[in-house]
Amino acid sequence: MKKLNLLVLFIASCVVISCTSTKITSSWRNQDNEIVIEKLNKVLVVAMFKDETSNRKAEDQMVSYLQGKGIPSYNYLNANFNKKNVEVIQDKIKKDGFDAAVTMRLIDVDKEKIYTPAQTSFYPDYYRNFSGYYYNRFNYNTNPRYYSTTKTYTVETNVYSIKSDKIIWSGLTESTNPNGAKKMTEEVAKVIFKQMVKEGFIK
Structure with missing residues (x-):
């Protein structure tokens, strides 16, 4: 029984550690701009x-x-x-027919250590035999305390108009305990795109 409880505890802690959640925490858009994907080059x-x-x-x-x-x-x-010359970059991107640029940048990784105290659980009633299961001295089981670390990644996504050379949309997302870089980037891209559509920035 003790081994079973420890196994359940271990699985539960793994679920907490591997649980992934990406949410948008803030966004801004230039109300004079919107994007219609079909019209982009x-x-x-x-x-x-x-x-x-x-x-x-x-x-x-x-x-x-x-x-x-x-x-x-x-x-x-x-x-x-030539990535060191700003003017060269601007001129080349414009000449090559780009309408917009999207940048995604990791700006912060926050680590939080979470303490889970020991938990005592009582055995079910059918264990309470043999003179109260030997005078009730073994009628409970204690799961050990443990620590887990939560990591939160903050990503900044910006959209720039190449024609005006100005930022036209910006958003911040937070991803908690992402299961690898691929999973996190998938979620960030998905959340950002949905937010742009919701705001009417992307038609």
């Missing part, structure tokens, strides 16, 4: 996470929502591209 998608693999996964996920109009930065901003 090209949208440059740029992700800035901790490593190249995460960047590519995030860009691919956002591109999938743009109905063939999205171009991931890893296919465009190659090694021969």
Whole structure:
């Protein structure tokens, strides 16, 4: 019985640790701008996470929502591209026919240690035999205390108009205990896209 309770505790703690939740915490839009995907030519998608693999996964996920109009930065901003010259970047993006750019950047990782105290649970009534199960000294079971760590990732997503060279939409999302970079970027892209549609920014 004790082993069973410990197993249940372990599974429960794993569920808590692996539970993933992405939500949008704030957003802003320029009321004078809206996007109709069908009318777009090209949208440059740029992700800035901790490593190249995460960047590519995030860009691919956002591109999938743009109905063939999205171009991931890893296919465009190659090694021969002068990334240190702002004017060169602006001119090239405009000349290449981009309407907009979407950036996704990891801006914070918050770690919180959660303490779960020991819990005592009583055995069911059918255990209380043999003189009150030996004078009731063994009629309860205690699960040990344990610690778990919750990680919350904050991602900033911006949309820029290439023509006016101004930001036209911005949002922050929080992902709690994401199950890997791929899962997190999928959820962030999905939540952001839904929010843009809900606000009427994307038609």
